[in-house]
Amino acid sequence: MPAIATTPTLKGVRLTRTYGDGAKRRAALQHVSLDLFPGQIALLMGPSGSGKSTLLAVLSGLLEPDEGQVLADDGGELRDVWAMTQKQREEYRLRTTGFVFQGFNLFPALNARQQLEIVLNWGGYAHGGEARRQADDMLDRLGLTPNRHKKPAQLSGGEKQRVAIGRALVKNPSFVFADEPTSALDWENGQKVMELLRDGAHERGASILVVSHDHRLLPYVDVYYHLEDGHLEERPLTPPGH
Numbered sequence: 001m002p003a004i005a006t007t008p009t010l011k012g013v014r015l016t017r018t019y020g021d022g023a024k025r026r027a028a029l030q031h032v033s034l035d036l037f038p039g040q041i042a043l044l045m046g047p048s049g050s051g052k053s054t055l056l057a058v059l060s061g062l063l064e065p066d067e068g069q070v071l072a073d074d075g076g077e078l079r080d081v082w083a084m085t086q087k088q089r090e091e092y093r094l095r096t097t098g099f100v101f102q103g104f105n106l107f108p109a110l111n112a113r114q115q116l117e118i119v120l121n122w123g124g125y126a127h128g129g130e131a132r133r134q135a136d137d138m139l140d141r142l143g144l145t146p147n148r149h150k151k152p153a154q155l156s157g158g159e160k161q162r163v164a165i166g167r168a169l170v171k172n173p174s175f176v177f178a179d180e181p182t183s184a185l186d187w188e189n190g191q192k193v194m195e196l197l198r199d200g201a202h203e204r205g206a207s208i209l210v211v212s213h214d215h216r217l218l219p220y221v222d223v224y225y226h227l228e229d230g231h232l233e234e235r236p237l238t239p240p241g242h
């Protein structure tokens with residue numbers, strides 16, 4: 001188990017988010033605070049409708065909270081994500097954040113290598129031959145070299161999710177947010193995906209937050225949060241008595 005830094009790279013501070021108006025008003029998050037650390041993979045679980053996707057969207061700069069702050073380490077300085085202009089926030093997200101979704105969200109017209117190259121091109125990380133080299137290097141780590149010329153329609157679910165993880169990690173992001181990354185996969189491929197995400201945290205120093213319903217993911221993470229009715233608590237990784 002690697003040493004996890006003691007200074008958080010992302011701090012969610014007393015986050016509250018409600019949906020609807022009047023009698024239909026409902027709090028999806030109520031004063032939720034949590035810290036994410038570099039080199040750490042965290043799991044967020046909770047019943048359906050407990051606010052997991054809302055928390056992920058707020059922390060990743062996609063959904064504005066009604067109250068509270070999201071403070072992110074950006075170049076050694078803690079910045080309030082929701083005090084940035086929209087343009088600053090988009091630039092910050094592009095520079096610092098990778099996403100992995102249940103439905104893979106790959107570009108249908110691009111092959112595996114191009115899915116990674118385009119991220120490097122758009123973010124200005126690498127171009128031309130250098131982008132291709134970095135994309136191929138990541139595909140090799142993911143065991144996808146024989147598939148690098150295939151488009152999503154020619155890949156299995158597990159292969160598509162591995163490409164999606166490569167796309168999230170190739171720019172060496174500070175944060176990776178993964179929403180149900182294993183739920184469309186069989187358990188064998190689900191385990192591979194969790195190993196790759198764990199390596200992304202432990203070897204590349206990313207802060208990774210995985211949202212899932214699946215307790216089998218617990219052995220792959222460093223910390224476990226349970227969300228219920230908009231309230232968050234940290235729980236032990238090993239249940240009492242084990």
Ligand SMILES: Nc1ncnc2c1ncn2[C@@H]1O[C@H](COP(=O)(O)OP(=O)(O)OP(=O)(O)O)[C@@H](O)[C@H]1O
Nearest residue numbers: 019020027028046047048049050051052053054055
């Ligand atoms: N856009 C919206 N408008 C109104 N209510 C919403 C909206 N998005 C979410 N909610 C409500 O907020 C609560 C939390 O939803 P959220 O999607 O964050 O939960 P979740 O834990 O991710 O659920 P699941 O595990 O089913 O994906 C739910 O009661 C949901 O119905």
